[in-house]
Amino acid sequence: MSGEINTAARPARSGSGGQGLLADLKQVLPSILILLALLIFNAFFTPYFLSVQTLNVNLTQVATIIIVAMGMTLVIATGGVDLSVGSLMAISGVLAPLIFLNPAFASLQGLGIALAFVVPVLVAGAFGVLNGLFVTRLKLQPIVATLVLYIAGRGIAQVITNGQLQSFTTPAFTYIGLGRPFGVPFQVILMLIIVALTYWVVKRTVFGRYVLAVGGNETAAGLSGVPVSRVKLAVYAISGLLAGIAGLIVIAINSSSDANQVGQGMELDAIAAVAVGGTLLSGGRAQVLGTLFGALIIQLIRFTLLAKGVPDAAALVVKAAIIVIAVALQQRRRRE
Amino acid sequence: MTAPTSAPPAPSGPLLLDMQHIQKAFAGVTALDNASLGVAAGEVHALIGQNGAGKSTMIKVLTGAYRRDGGSITFAGQPVDFASPLAAQRGGIATIYQEVNLVPLRTVAENIFLGREPRKWGLIQWPAMNAEAARLLTELGIQLDVKEPLGSFSTAIQQMVALARAVSINARLVIMDEPTSSLNEREVETLFGVIRGLKARGVSVIFVSHRLDELYAVCDRITVMRDGRTVYAGDMQGISRLQLVEQMLGREIKNAGAQTGFVKHKGSAGAKPLLGVGGVVRGTRLQGASVEVGEGEVVGLAGLLGSGRSELARVIFGADQPDAGELRFGGQPVQFRSPSDAIKAGLGFCSEDRKAEGIVPELSVRENLTLALLPRLSRAGVVDNRQQAEIVERFVASLGIKTSNPDQPIRELSGGNQQKVLLARWLAMNPKLLILDEPTRGIDVGAKAEIQRLIGELAQEGLGVLMISSELEELIEGCQHVTVLHDGKTVANLAGDEISEAQLLHAMAQGLEPEDMPRPPTPPQVRA
Ligand SMILES: Nc1ncnc2c1ncn2[C@@H]1O[C@H](COP(=O)(O)OP(=O)(O)OP(=O)(O)O)[C@@H](O)[C@H]1O
Ligand SMILES: [Mg+2]
Numbered sequence: 090m091s092g093e094i095n096t097a098a099r100p101a102r103s104g105s106g107g108q109g110l111l112a113d114l115k116q117v118l119p120s121i122l123i124l125l126a127l128l129i130f131n132a133f134f135t136p137y138f139l140s141v142q143t144l145n146v147n148l149t150q151v152a153t154i155i156i157v158a159m160g161m162t163l164v165i166a167t168g169g170v171d172l173s174v175g176s177l178m179a180i181s182g183v184l185a186p187l188i189f190l191n192p193a194f195a196s197l198q199g200l201g202i203a204l205a206f207v208v209p210v211l212v213a214g215a216f217g218v219l220n221g222l223f224v225t226r227l228k229l230q231p232i233v234a235t236l237v238l239y240i241a242g243r244g245i246a247q248v249i250t251n252g253q254l255q256s257f258t259t260p261a262f263t264y265i266g267l268g269r270p271f272g273v274p275f276q277v278i279l280m281l282i283i284v285a286l287t288y289w290v291v292k293r294t295v296f297g298r299y300v301l302a303v304g305g306n307e308t309a310a311g312l313s314g315v316p317v318s319r320v321k322l323a324v325y326a327i328s329g330l331l332a333g334i335a336g337l338i339v340i341a342i343n344s345s346s347d348a349n350q351v352g353q354g355m356e357l358d359a360i361a362a363v364a365v366g367g368t369l370l371s372g373g374r375a376q377v378l379g380t381l382f383g384a385l386i387i388q389l390i391r392f393t394l395l396a397k398g399v400p401d402a403a404a405l406v407v408k409a410a411i412i413v414i415a416v417a418l419q420q421r422r423r424r425e
Numbered sequence: 426m427t428a429p430t431s432a433p434p435a436p437s438g439p440l441l442l443d444m445q446h447i448q449k450a451f452a453g454v455t456a457l458d459n460a461s462l463g464v465a466a467g468e469v470h471a472l473i474g475q476n477g478a479g480k481s482t483m484i485k486v487l488t489g490a491y492r493r494d495g496g497s498i499t500f501a502g503q504p505v506d507f508a509s510p511l512a513a514q515r516g517g518i519a520t521i522y523q524e525v526n527l528v529p530l531r532t533v534a535e536n537i538f539l540g541r542e543p544r545k546w547g548l549i550q551w552p553a554m555n556a557e558a559a560r561l562l563t564e565l566g567i568q569l570d571v572k573e574p575l576g577s578f579s580t581a582i583q584q585m586v587a588l589a590r591a592v593s594i595n596a597r598l599v600i601m602d603e604p605t606s607s608l609n610e611r612e613v614e615t616l617f618g619v620i621r622g623l624k625a626r627g628v629s630v631i632f633v634s635h636r637l638d639e640l641y642a643v644c645d646r647i648t649v650m651r652d653g654r655t656v657y658a659g660d661m662q663g664i665s666r667l668q669l670v671e672q673m674l675g676r677e678i679k680n681a682g683a684q685t686g687f688v689k690h691k692g693s694a695g696a697k698p699l700l701g702v703g704g705v706v707r708g709t710r711l712q713g714a715s716v717e718v719g720e721g722e723v724v725g726l727a728g729l730l731g732s733g734r735s736e737l738a739r740v741i742f743g744a745d746q747p748d749a750g751e752l753r754f755g756g757q758p759v760q761f762r763s764p765s766d767a768i769k770a771g772l773g774f775c776s777e778d779r780k781a782e783g784i785v786p787e788l789s790v791r792e793n794l795t796l797a798l799l800p801r802l803s804r805a806g807v808v809d810n811r812q813q814a815e816i817v818e819r820f821v822a823s824l825g826i827k828t829s830n831p832d833q834p835i836r837e838l839s840g841g842n843q844q845k846v847l848l849a850r851w852l853a854m855n856p857k858l859l860i861l862d863e864p865t866r867g868i869d870v871g872a873k874a875e876i877q878r879l880i881g882e883l884a885q886e887g888l889g890v891l892m893i894s895s896e897l898e899e900l901i902e903g904c905q906h907v908t909v910l911h912d913g914k915t916v917a918n919l920a921g922d923e924i925s926e927a928q929l930l931h932a933m934a935q936g937l938e939p940e941d942m943p944r945p946p947t948p949p950q951v952r953a
Contacts, residue, residue: 310796369787
């Protein structure tokens with residue numbers, strides 16, 4: 090009988106959930122290694138890869154995925170999933186120009202811009218709360234609950250604009266997509282702040298522990314006084330808010346807003362980033378840094394394939410294959 | 426110590442199972458170190474040791490749930506290396522694991538026949554399967570609707586279902602890892618009947634338990650483990666209870682008087698009332714249950730399987746809402762709408778089902794221990810790491826929790842050590858009233874006495890305790906009052922000298938015919 094069939098003898102991680110940053114990085118080692126491998130490969134085989142410009146291009150493109158994936162990490166850590174993020178991006182993306190292009194704010198441009206940042210994000214957050222209510226009050230399965238807005242959300246965005254493309258040149262607004270303080274794209278800075286904040290919330294706050302407890306064993310959490318429903322409501326709200334921010338960045342980059350395009354396919358990229366990053370889709374763990382690396386991996390694969398001139402269809406297959414490998418590697422590490 | 430620590434006497438028959446020089450480490454921490462276990466054909470073999478000694482690991486190595494790092498296993502004359510528990514089952518080993526690992530959402534019948542459903546042309550024969558499941562359970566003295574999901578029944582029933590599954594597999598070796606931890610005397614007797622039946626058929630049994638009396642009742646031979654090693658193997662009758670405990674702990678012990686660690690204080694007659702529960706009705710399971718707990722009192726809640734003890738505890742704690750009945754806490758009428766309401770008022774509830782309702786498996790010992798305490802350990806929502814570490818350190822030391830470090834995920838701890846963490850979760854809250862559902866379930870004799878002593882001491886300082894226990898000694902030696910439930914109704918309140926084994930058994934069995942176990946096959950009825 091072969092003894093190699095099960096992986097029982099594999100040493101289990103020790104000290105998971107350790108306090109240190111180093112311990113956390115160790116936990117997501119496979120994704121770090123894959124990322125390094127991709128970087129090294131490109132450094133040798135992709136001309137001009139090691140340039141500030143390439144770096145900026147990649148980071149600008151990946152920033153929105155990472156921002157959305159942070160919310161997704163929290164949702165998935167509670168054992169849920171949020172399919173509506175792409176559609177919520179579209180809603181936020183069409184609302185903003187409606188506000189700052191509105192003639193009502195012609196004389197008060199500053200106010201119009203300010204509202205264009207705040208209102209769409211809050212609206213997306215409110216839809217997030219709705220997702221949360223579906224899950225906690227109606228007890229819908231998260232995948233079904235958020236499918237509602239995945240479908241209806243984009244419809245709402247199209248209805249708001251009558252399906253029209255809105256173009257604009259409003260530097261005060263597009264700064265969040267095109268601005269370069271100290272030569273660093275603004276959305277990259279924003280992304281890093283959001284990642285740091287999420288990491289801190291998971292590591293240091295009561296809310297962070299509650300998220301993991303709810304995902305790890307909802308019954309036990311409830312019996313220990315964890316406000317299970319409120320925690321779930323909060324993660325969907327956060328996911329909505331972050332999708333709202335990402336929607337604004339995307340339209341700022343394009344200087345136009347198209348209800349059909351904004352956030353298209355974002356839910357899958359975000360979920361893939363979370364999975365590649367080593368967060369269990371069944372809940373109970375949140376690898377914030379893993380998600381960051383996961384998104385970077387996916388972005389780098391896309392970039393590499395593009396740079397190598399691989400046709401789109403083939404590129405998708407390669408992308409899928411690498412995701413499967415990454416997730417399998419993470420799973421192997423977990424089994425004892 | 427005179428007991429031999431090597432060269433155990435040869436068993437009577439040829440060995441069915443022979444495990445030698447077994448090694449197993451987890452992430453560098455040694456769990457098994459040169460451990461051995463030999464079981465003869467047709468013998469009932471006790472496997473004992475302190476929490477974390479390596480008993481469950483030994484079993485999992487045998488059944489292929491874990492892969493061993495070294496050593497040899499011979500089963501029925503053949504060297505074996507099972508790749509998975511399923512392979513072991515096909516090879517003739519049926520196992521009841523310590524944490525019941527059946528599927529809660531599937532029906533009782535499906536669980537009994539999982540993976541070997543009776544089929545005809547590829548279709549499951551539902552009526553045949555259900556009838557056979559009901560028959561198997563009736564033989565074990567249990568009547569219930571086998572079409573109900575397993576998860577809707579108590580831990581004790583689930584243990585009996587696991588037992589039904591194990592005996593219905595035609596195995597040559599049946600392993601039971603703490604099968605009796607939530608069973609009361611009556612059910613334990615049934616289990617012993619089953620074990621003797623297996624033995625008569627020439628089937629060997631490995632029996633793990635922390636209740637020493639049980640070992641003498643059914644076991645022929647015994648293996649004692651300590652710190653991952655086999656320290657004693659021999660005939661059951663050749664070792665006294667005291668010697669056995671000394672082997673387990675690895676040191677001599679002096680006091681062997683009381684069975685439990687409780688020091689019962691008299692409980693002043695006029696204890697200030699703390700909790701008053703009257704006429705609670707909920708569904709069919711609670712039909713007028715009442716109980717009173719005063720400050721500083723330890724009150725026992727006794728009853729048979731399905732008498733509604735755990736259900737009553739859940740209602741008091743706000744986890745379930747009653748249909749009728751009244752609740753008073755600290756003199757005020759209250760109705761807790763959720764556990765967190767109850768916790769805020771000063772209640773704590775340690776559930777009997779540690780896997781489903783206790784541990785958060787992926788989280789560390791530290792996070793599990795402080796889960797209920799977190800709001801008090803934080804300022805503006807940020808956890809005070811230092812204070813948290815202090816508390817965890819204190820309880821790990823005072824309860825003797827065996828863990829490689831507080832960051833270790835709780836799922837890696839042995840069953841008894843998980844239980845200690847859950848107790849600590851509530852003790853750390855410093856509650857006014859603690860509801861304990863089988864508090865010492867799966868905890869070894871040494872630690873058990875410690876915990877019982879601790880509960881007694883806290884009660885003396887004013888803590889009210891409502892304790893559900895299927896162990897009579899625990900009720901007799903630890904409680905000032907015992908409330909007995911039967912079919913969801915309070916049928917007796919015993920105090921002082923009335924709390925005796927005879928009185929308790931009599932009250933618990935009210936309304937039952939003496940000869941109704943095992944009962945004749947009658948239409949199934951839910952009694953869980
Ligand atoms: N998956 C695992 N990862 C790491 N350590 C483990 C794992 N499983 C068991 N251990 C460790 O191995 C040791 C033996 O555990 P085991 O579960 O075999 O104890 P046990 O004798 O069954 O105790 P109990 O009476 O509490 O059930 C313990 O120290 C435990 O922490
Ligand atoms: Mg065990």
